[in-house]
Amino acid sequence: MSSPRAISDIKRDLESFVGSKIRLKANRGRNRIIEKEGVLESIYPNIFVIKIDERKVERRVSYSYADVLTETVELFVYDQQNLEIRIPSASI
Numbered sequence: 001m002s003s004p005r006a007i008s009d010i011k012r013d014l015e016s017f018v019g020s021k022i023r024l025k026a027n028r029g030r031n032r033i034i035e036k037e038g039v040l041e042s043i044y045p046n047i048f049v050i051k052i053d054e055r056k057v058e059r060r061v062s063y064s065y066a067d068v069l070t071e072t073v074e075l076f077v078y079d080q081q082n083l084e085i086r087i088p089s090a091s092i
Helices: 007-015 065-069
Strands: 021-027 033-043 047-054 057-064 073-078 084-087
Touching: 007 033, 007 065, 007 084, 033 057, 057 065, 065 073
Parallel strands: none
Antiparallel strands: 021 033, 021 073, 033 047, 047 057, 073 084
């Protein structure tokens, strides 16, 4: 079994993907799971912000690094070949 990653490791991984297209899968509780695509707009010491364009309306949602650590939020980043790379919550 792998041990959980430190929040600083998750933040460091996300720093390299600022401005990249990203897909997020968030567990909102009571079997409500949302999946959205957007752009990783910015990162801050405790949160990161994703800009989502849906129905001609621009929204920004923010999540904490602890959400990724606890797997409440799963992040997938698109690379140059448009393939998804998952940001892991546990060290491999």
